Amino acid sequence: MRWNTPLSEDHAALLVQRLALPEAGSVLDLGCGWGELMLRCLAEDAGGALTGVGVDISKALLERGRELAAARGLEDRVTFVDEPAQTYTGTADRVLCIGASQAWDGAPAALEGLAGAVRPGGRLLFGDGCWERSPTAAARSIFGDGVPMLPELASHATRAGWRVLHLSTADQREWDDFESTWRAGRELWLAEHGAAPDTAPLRAELEDRLMEYVTVYRGLLGFAYLVLRRA
Numbered sequence: 001m002r003w004n005t006p007l008s009e010d011h012a013a014l015l016v017q018r019l020a021l022p023e024a025g026s027v028l029d030l031g032c033g034w035g036e037l038m039l040r041c042l043a044e045d046a047g048g049a050l051t052g053v054g055v056d057i058s059k060a061l062l063e064r065g066r067e068l069a070a071a072r073g074l075e076d077r078v079t080f081v082d083e084p085a086q087t088y089t090g091t092a093d094r095v096l097c098i099g100a101s102q103a104w105d106g107a108p109a110a111l112e113g114l115a116g117a118v119r120p121g122g123r124l125l126f127g128d129g130c131w132e133r134s135p136t137a138a139a140r141s142i143f144g145d146g147v148p149m150l151p152e153l154a155s156h157a158t159r160a161g162w163r164v165l166h167l168s169t170a171d172q173r174e175w176d177d178f179e180s181t182w183r184a185g186r187e188l189w190l191a192e193h194g195a196a197p198d199t200a201p202l203r204a205e206l207e208d209r210l211m212e213y214v215t216v217y218r219g220l221l222g223f224a225y226l227v228l229r230r231a
């Protein structure tokens with residue numbers, strides 16, 4: 001997977017453009033995974049003065065981020081920190097938080113908490129799940145009751161004191177690609193390790209997720225990207 005969110009290259013480029021990265025300054029990625037989008041932001045800055053911090057609680061993903069940074073010659077400009085996002089106290093000019101609102105127990109509290117991370121005049125790229133239409137009982141049973149409709153998500157942002165500079169949602173192709181690449185790595189592993197013991201649970205998980213996607217949440221679960229500034 002390029003990143004762990006439904007996002008095409010074109011859409012990512014648009015979001016980075018809407019962040020209006022400063023020539024010097026800092027990017028903070030909370031719940032960064034391997035920090036691909038943050039690394040793209042740093043690579044945008046030809047002058048090399050923009051620095052980054054990625055925060056996550058997965059040691060393996062942080063290590064993957066460090067390796068990616070080193071492979072691109074960005075290791076001196078980026079730090080990966082093993083810490084819960086909700087307790088991290090650093091601030092930055094541009095903050096990314098994509099698919100990690102669960103660190104604050106959902107979007108409303110995340111949008112409140114992230115206010116303290118963005119320096120005056122800065123911007124936040126907030127990405128989170130939302131229903132495209134009223135969810136079915138089956139969809140609620142998978143994703144719970146905390147997923148907002150898109151208008152609710154936008155309203156959580158404005159109520160938390162943000163101005164919405166940009167809003168876009170993942171389209172069907174981005175979702176299909178996200179779900180397919182999530183499965184593809186695991187399918188390839190199975191293809192190469194067919195004789196490994198105890199592969200039955202992984203096979204079953206892959207089949208379940210495929211069927212849940214096509215029968216329950218394809219076209220129903222959305223994902224929104226909001227570029228925000230403080231009101």
Ligand SMILES: C[S@@+](CC[C@H](N)C(=O)[O-])C[C@H]1O[C@@H](n2cnc3c(N)ncnc32)[C@H](O)[C@@H]1O
Nearest residue numbers: 003004031032033056057084085098099100103
């Ligand atoms: C859906 S992934 C998104 C990763 C990344 N933002 C991206 O777009 O590729 C969610 C990430 O949040 C991280 N995460 C979950 N709870 C966290 C917490 N309390 N603090 C920091 N990271 C957390 C997970 O380890 C995972 O990497």
